[in-house]
Amino acid sequence: KNEVEQSPQNLTAQEGEFITINCSYSVGISALHWLQQHPGGGIVSLFMLSSGKKKHGRLIATINIQEKHSSLHITASHPRDSAVYICVDGSEKLVFGKGTKLTVNP
Amino acid sequence: NAGVTQTPKFQVLKTGQSMTLQCAQDMNHEYMSWYRQDPGMGLRLIHYSVGAGITDQGEVPNGYNVSRSTTEDFPLRLLSAAPSQTSVYFCASSSGQKNSPLHFGNGTRLTVT
Numbered sequence: 001k002n003e004v005e006q007s008p009q010n011l012t013a014q015e016g017e018f019i020t021i022n023c024s025y026s027v028g029i030s031a032l033h034w035l036q037q038h039p040g041g042g043i044v045s046l047f048m049l050s051s052g053k054k055k056h057g058r059l060i061a062t063i064n065i066q067e068k069h070s071s072l073h074i075t076a077s078h079p080r081d082s083a084v085y086i087c088v089d090g091s092e093k094l095v096f097g098k099g100t101k102l103t104v105n106p
Numbered sequence: 107n108a109g110v111t112q113t114p115k116f117q118v119l120k121t122g123q124s125m126t127l128q129c130a131q132d133m134n135h136e137y138m139s140w141y142r143q144d145p146g147m148g149l150r151l152i153h154y155s156v157g158a159g160i161t162d163q164g165e166v167p168n169g170y171n172v173s174r175s176t177t178e179d180f181p182l183r184l185l186s187a188a189p190s191q192t193s194v195y196f197c198a199s200s201s202g203q204k205n206s207p208l209h210f211g212n213g214t215r216l217t218v219t
Contacts, residue, residue, distance in 0.1 A: 001165075033208060043196065045207035086149070088208075092156065093164055094139065098148035 002027040002089045006097035013104050019074040021100045023087035031090035032070050034061050036083045037099070046072070048090060077104045108132050112197050112211030119187040119218045127182040127214050129197030135209070137202040138180040142166065142193040143213075149196065155180055156202060187218045 003026040013019055023032070031050040037043045047054050047061040049070070054061050058077075063070040074081055082103050089095040113128045131138065139154035141164075151164030155174040169191060171183040180199075184191060197211040 035208070035210075041194065041213050043198075043210040043213075045209065048207050093154065093162075094141075094151050094208075095165075096141075096149040096151075098146070 002029065002091070002095045004087060004089050004095050004097040006085075006087055006100050008100060009098070010101045011103070013077050013102070015078055015104055015106050017077050017104075019077050019081070019102065019104075021072045021085050021087075021102070023070040023072070023097055025068050025089055025095075027089075028065065028068065029089050029091055032063055033088040033090050033094075034070075034072050035086040035088060037086060038083050043086075046085075074102075077102075079104045079106050110197055110199055110209050110211040112195075112214055114214060115212065117214060117216050119184075119216065121188060121218060123187050124183070124185050125187065127184075127195055127197075127216075129180045129182065129211060130178050131180075131199040131209070132178065133199065133201070133209065134177060135199035135201050136177070138174065138197065138199045139164070140170070140172065140180070140182045141196045141198065142191075143196060144193050152182065152195075184216075187216075189218045192216060192218045 007022045033048045034046040058075045060073040084099040086099045087097045110131045136157045140152040141149040143149045150166050153172040155161045195214045198208045200206045
């Protein structure tokens with residue numbers, strides 16, 4: 001079973017700061033998801049990537065298949081980015097990290 | 107499109123009762139799955155399906171049954187509820203194609219007393 005580890009578990013930032021959330025996994029995978037869970041509980045998919053880098057607005061996700069590591073970056077963070085960010089091994093039996101709780105203060 | 111629809115949003119059961127959590131999607135997705143989310147544990151896969159008539163167990167299948175008679179629906183059945191099944195349950199779907207995103211329902215908060 002793949003072990004998916006995220007760091008940090010909790011992160012507090014000031015508005016405007018550059019944020020990095022890390023994800024490492026123990027078994028090689030073909031793809032990885034990044035999800036965002038809002039304080040109200042809803043979960044949305046941010047990225048699915050199998051190599052390289054993807055960008056959507058202020059969010060950037062990278063993956064290094066050889067090093068079994070992915071990062072999620074948020075540029076110019078804003079209080080509305082406050083949420084739990086979850087990385088997921090995108091194989092058939094999805095394995096989730098425990099999430100990183102991000103709080104961005106104004 | 108409604109996306110992924112989960113019902114009910116909240117449910118309280120007594121130990122030993124049975125119930126079915128409903129999940130429906132209107133995106134013609136082949137892959138559907140059920141998760142539970144508990145504090146400090148993250149989301150854990152209960153059961154999943156890669157198409158109509160096909161189901162398989164995830165990480166925590168005990169106490170739950172599923173079936174997939176149509177592409178659209180993937181109900182989760184609790185046969186005899188236990189307090190350990192108190193949790194928030196999420197259903198998700200995807201097309202199953204490479205690089206396709208997951209679509210989640212809004213969750214069901216279940217309390218078993």
